[in-house]
Amino acid sequence: MMETLSALGGGFAVALTPFxxxxxxxGCIVGTAIGVxxxxxxxxxxxxxxxxxxxxRLPPESALILLAAVYYGSGYGGRITxxxxxxxxxxxxxxxxxxxxxxAKQGRGGAALAISGIGSFxxxxxxxxxxxFMSVPLAKIAVAFSPxxxxxxxxxxxxxxxxxxxxxxxxxWGAGCFGIMLALIGVDSGTGVERFTFGSxxxxxxxxxxxxxxxxxxxxxxxxxxxxxxxxEAAKIGGGQxxxxxxxxxxxxxxxxxxxxxxxIGVxxxAGASVASALxxxxxxxxxxxNGKFGQGDMRGVAAPETADNAxxxxxxxxxxxxxxxxxxxxxxxxxxxLMYNITPGPLLFEQKPEVAWGLIxxxxxxxxxxxxxxxxxxxxxxxxxxxxxxxxxxGVLALSFAGVYAxxxxxFDLIMSVVFxxxxxxxxxxxxxxxxxxxxxxxxxxxxxxxxxxxxLSDGAVSALVESPVSIGLWVLTVGALLWPLxxxxxxxxx
Amino acid sequence: MQRRSVIxxxxxxxxSAPGLVSAQGFTPQNPECIxxxxxxxxxxxxxxxxxxxxxxxxxxxxPIRTQNMPGGIGAVAINNINAQRRSxxxxxxxxxxxxxxxxAQGRFGRFGENDVxxxxxxxxxxGVICVKRDSPFxxxxxxxxxxxxxxxxIPVGSSGAVGSQDWTKVALVARAAGQDPRRMRYVPFEGGxxxxxALLGGHIQVFPxxxxxxxxxxxxxxxxxxAVLSPNRLPGVLAxxxxxxxxxxxxxxxxxxxxxGPPQMPDAAYTWWVDAIRRLQAHPNWAEQRNAQGLxxxxxxxxxxxxxxxxxxxxxxxxxxxxxxxxxx
Numbered sequence: 001m002m003e004t005l006s007a008l009g010g011g012f013a014v015a016l017t018p019f020x021x022x023x024x025x026x027g028c029i030v031g032t033a034i035g036v037x038x039x040x041x042x043x044x045x046x047x048x049x050x051x052x053x054x055x056x057r058l059p060p061e062s063a064l065i066l067l068a069a070v071y072y073g074s075g076y077g078g079r080i081t082x083x084x085x086x087x088x089x090x091x092x093x094x095x096x097x098x099x100x101x102x103x104a105k106q107g108r109g110g111a112a113l114a115i116s117g118i119g120s121f122x123x124x125x126x127x128x129x130x131x132x133f134m135s136v137p138l139a140k141i142a143v144a145f146s147p148x149x150x151x152x153x154x155x156x157x158x159x160x161x162x163x164x165x166x167x168x169x170x171x172x173w174g175a176g177c178f179g180i181m182l183a184l185i186g187v188d189s190g191t192g193v194e195r196f197t198f199g200s201x202x203x204x205x206x207x208x209x210x211x212x213x214x215x216x217x218x219x220x221x222x223x224x225x226x227x228x229x230x231x232x233e234a235a236k237i238g239g240g241q242x243x244x245x246x247x248x249x250x251x252x253x254x255x256x257x258x259x260x261x262x263x264x265i266g267v268x269x270x271a272g273a274s275v276a277s278a279l280x281x282x283x284x285x286x287x288x289x290x291n292g293k294f295g296q297g298d299m300r301g302v303a304a305p306e307t308a309d310n311a312x313x314x315x316x317x318x319x320x321x322x323x324x325x326x327x328x329x330x331x332x333x334x335x336x337x338x339l340m341y342n343i344t345p346g347p348l349l350f351e352q353k354p355e356v357a358w359g360l361i362x363x364x365x366x367x368x369x370x371x372x373x374x375x376x377x378x379x380x381x382x383x384x385x386x387x388x389x390x391x392x393x394x395x396g397v398l399a400l401s402f403a404g405v406y407a408x409x410x411x412x413f414d415l416i417m418s419v420v421f422x423x424x425x426x427x428x429x430x431x432x433x434x435x436x437x438x439x440x441x442x443x444x445x446x447x448x449x450x451x452x453x454x455x456x457x458l459s460d461g462a463v464s465a466l467v468e469s470p471v472s473i474g475l476w477v478l479t480v481g482a483l484l485w486p487l488x489x490x491x492x493x494x495x496x
Numbered sequence: 497m498q499r500r501s502v503i504x505x506x507x508x509x510x511x512s513a514p515g516l517v518s519a520q521g522f523t524p525q526n527p528e529c530i531x532x533x534x535x536x537x538x539x540x541x542x543x544x545x546x547x548x549x550x551x552x553x554x555x556x557x558x559p560i561r562t563q564n565m566p567g568g569i570g571a572v573a574i575n576n577i578n579a580q581r582r583s584x585x586x587x588x589x590x591x592x593x594x595x596x597x598x599x600a601q602g603r604f605g606r607f608g609e610n611d612v613x614x615x616x617x618x619x620x621x622x623g624v625i626c627v628k629r630d631s632p633f634x635x636x637x638x639x640x641x642x643x644x645x646x647x648x649x650i651p652v653g654s655s656g657a658v659g660s661q662d663w664t665k666v667a668l669v670a671r672a673a674g675q676d677p678r679r680m681r682y683v684p685f686e687g688g689x690x691x692x693x694a695l696l697g698g699h700i701q702v703f704p705x706x707x708x709x710x711x712x713x714x715x716x717x718x719x720x721x722x723a724v725l726s727p728n729r730l731p732g733v734l735a736x737x738x739x740x741x742x743x744x745x746x747x748x749x750x751x752x753x754x755x756x757g758p759p760q761m762p763d764a765a766y767t768w769w770v771d772a773i774r775r776l777q778a779h780p781n782w783a784e785q786r787n788a789q790g791l792x793x794x795x796x797x798x799x800x801x802x803x804x805x806x807x808x809x810x811x812x813x814x815x816x817x818x819x820x821x822x823x824x825x
Contacts, residue, residue: 047535143697204568346712
């Protein structure tokens, strides 16, 4: 304990030099901007910034402080367009649209922005604390999580899909299945066989998440706005009444739960922020079944996914720093940055380069305070975005969306795909088919298939392997419970 | 056409001293390096590293832009080059050993090793066969004996599908043990990092990774390395790991990284690019920059490299047929 504190002190000595504070600030600003822009994620930004770090001859700890700030800063940005425009800027902000946008429509956009910013800060900071003291044991537990355990975890997340539907559970399930079907397109990861590509080379890599999300959400939303008159809507939305202390206290338990869920999911290599935000939102909705207006603008429905998102991002750094194992594409690029500085990422990093490892951890305390300080005063500015006339705002958003799709893939084919999904998104809205289960089915379906096949390959086809560990048994029990819970509620209601 | 131009380029090579480059009538204009993947991966690094050093050293008089063109692990790029830029003198495309495997297995559509002009290699990583710290296998022979006892009894995991580079490394070991590689219990993961996590977690027993990505875990003695798949021992941390050859098993797996140009790249341009890579390899600053990317020395350019690339692809095609990845023709 004392040893950890003195090591952390050494880290603060690195992180609190004016130069490194400035770098963290730059990283936080870039990260927030990256998070706002659809399509451009932290992965691209870090890969593009890395050569500059080398060219400017930044020392390794400074470079990592900058790049990591871009990474966790992006977790603050995705919520802004999700709340104000119903268009998530990052995959993990998809859930934030569910209650964030209704709040904005009710004139509470500013409050929703504030609570999500505070949630991001709480989730990230508590996770950095957990990381400071328990990094190594946590990472050891994380690698013990087997493919069969992942199957149970993802099944649990999918069992909660019905909860994000809003109106009708069958529609939510149908939408989820549609998402899973989309995930099957592309080269099969196990055998290399092409599936549903129709001989098209562009489809080999499958459908990109950015293309799907921008199509369904951004382009679909704009098509709907073009059809319904734009005037009424835009005038009504606004910053409105500020967040009250009472609302903040009301959301605190949700934030605590979301931090726990987010951090644990984040530590597992191969789960990620999207799963974390989906699980925490649906869990919150299930826990508060019957009290609350989830889906129509509940503060907790904004706080939970945003808190979990940032907690998971920090959690993702745990296996990276303590074992040298990347938990996601972005952390893999961060590891690559270490390699470029001739630092070998691995279990010995804390011993060989304490200034890098502890400097980075200390800088995350600093960075998150900076992000909160940056984001809260800007709430009003962001909210005023909506006072821009719709005839100017939405063409701009459309241009940015296409730029985002093209930046992600450099492919004209993907632009066409995003329009196709835009039309689908417009049709689905008209049919009251919820979009969030499609996106979740897409993300979770791919993970479910990969892990199921891994688990069965490891057990030589024995299905019993799926329920062998205590973790998987516990998760399956929760899954069955989540599926039966609505039935139980309906039954009780029927008797009363 | 293709054959003639290669010979022409080869005969031109010995005379292409640095000063003569522009005298031969070619200076690149807005040159471009296509990385057939998203930013951050191996192809991307190949482009960015090479173009940066080419410019810093003055070998290239103009900056070379890196363009990312992801899709089908390089399929989209090779199609683009063949369809739209067949004779473009100002574009090169990054490739790796994986591209040869894809060509051999027909994964690039109708395009193969004869549909590009091979320029040269800038370096290579090497395959390694890893097991966990407490594994019963202590050398390659132990693992081969394990395969002989029950080839389906040892879970092997890595990134990439059956037929991919990582799969092929361990398939060669199984084949050397007289076993059918298709019967291996192979589990694909998303990236080498996830496979390493599965190895440390005890879910798989063997991880056929790359030398550059496992150094950290090896230094911490979390894993044992049964063999490096290189012609000689590797320098640095891995110097105490024997090669497969030393253990009586003739398996090498270099992950070569380099560039090809369009199929009808003019000879003057081809000569310029070949010469640029050759001068890069000879430059005193190069070794350090290359090592920082986890690449070992692998210097081969021009005609020699072209022959090497074609021989390798043919070899992989035969291997793919032997182990039943693609049907024999």
